[in-house]
Amino acid sequence: MNEPIPFLDVVGVNSDVREELDIAWKAVLQHGRFVGGPEVGMFEEQFASYCEASECVGVGNGTDALELILTALSIGAGDEVIVPANTFAATAEAVCSAGARPRFVDVEPGTLLIDPDAADAAVNSRTAAIVGVHLFGQMIDVPRVAAVARRHSLALLEDAAQAHGARFAGRRAGSVGTAAAFSFYPGKNLGALGDAGAVVTHDRSVADRVRRLANHGSAPGNRHVHRERGRNSRLDSIQAAALSAKLPMLDDDNRRRSALMEAYAALLPASCAPVAVSPEAQSAHHLAVVRTAQRERAVSALDSAGIGWGVHYPVPCHLQPAFSAFREQLPTVEKAAEQILSLPISPTLGQADVARICEALRGVTS
Structure with a gap:
């Protein structure tokens, strides 16, 4: 009798790095900074470098990452965001949660990724951004979709929840748009030991606002002053340590x-x-x-x-x-x-x- 083949082997993947995970866990237990510990900044630096970008902000999950990007770019009520219909519901949820309207478009028949021509045809006076969803591990046709965004002065956002380490024409996922949202849900190619996510960008101002929004809108260096209404969506130290152990x-x-x-x-x-x-x-x-x-x-x-x-x-x-x-x-x-x-x-x-x-x-x- 053959052994069953699971669809997703999370246990096996984590077993391969069990020693490193044990060391990471013990280190966090020893210093006790479960939120905002040194592991968070270390992973942010490592993952930004891996994505060939300049900034990374760890957040609570991939859905939050996308919503925080939209909010940081002041995209909300009255705006439309182009979204391929072939994606997980979280992509559209984030757009709605930010107050904007998702404009669903069709996909290319071969790759099942966003059709650049359909995205182009969907642009109107209310369009603020295109979400390019890198689905199944494959990046969108970056040059064509980016050309649409440039032609209409739109933000190009990457939903890279399924594309850790992917490339298109040599460029890494997370490095080609205004900003990228990553999920580290346990089943992802780079999976945490629970929910976790990150925003990756080249734009320091976007990263700074995402970091502020994700920490209750608190002012840098003064957690008692809240310059805007934010939320609690922070990458915790345990998850950051686990991700650093698995990234290599x-x-x-x-x-x-x-x-x-x-x-x-x-x-x-x-x-x-x-x-x-x-x-x-x-x-x-x-x-x-x-x-x-x-x-x-x-x-x-x-x-x-x-x-x-x-x-x-x-x-x-x-x-x-x-x-x-x-x-x-x-x-x-x-x-x-x-x-x-x-x-x-x-x-x-x-x-x-x-x-x-x-x-x-x-x-x-x-």
Whole structure:
């Protein structure tokens, strides 16, 4: 009897760095600065450098990161923000929480990432920003989307929650927009031991305001003076220490993911085609997403073989009840939502596991 293959192997990933995590935990326990300890600043410096940016502000989670960026840029009531409909609900939630209106647009049929032409067509007098969501580990077509933003004098925000370490045309996720929002949810390529996030930017003024907003709007150097209404969204010392322990492994882990995707591409049956990757993209392969016209049969085959799976995302944002006020007709993303299927991918997965997964799918016909 074969052992089950989990969709997400968080335990295995953390086991590989258990000694480093134990050391980090003991260090924080010893000094007792669980909020605002030295580990936070150290990780912020490390991650900014890794992203090839100048500033990083650790925050409570990835959703907060995006909302804090919008607020720091004074984007809110009366503004529209262009958002691809193929993304997790948190992207649109952040826009709404900031007081702005999400304008959902369609995606490119190959990569399922934001369609630059659709974004261009959606711009109007109220548009303030474009959120480029680097989905499944792959960055958007940066030159084309950035050109749209420049042409209309819009902020380009990166939702990089699934793209730690990804590149497009040589440029790292987190370095190409006005600012980038990262999530370190435990299942991410760089995952914390709970909720955590960060804002990465080249703009010191944006970073300074995000830091102030995330700490109750308090003035620098004087926590008793609150210059504006903020919130409590701070990266704690334990999570920062864990992220610093895991960051040196990220590039090697991403290379393992890339090798697994190559194996999938070689072994998957024709009925399960991987989502396209642009020739200019170096994907972090956060998710192994395929398209199949027989998703129910594929899921049944995986279940029978003891193999985990997921769907990201079966209901596009523009069709979610929570965003019914912002409905659009977006045929590409709607068709894809009926076909996409996420297969297991993790640095702990082996080539034999991929072969077994592909074998289980071999009987699924298009």
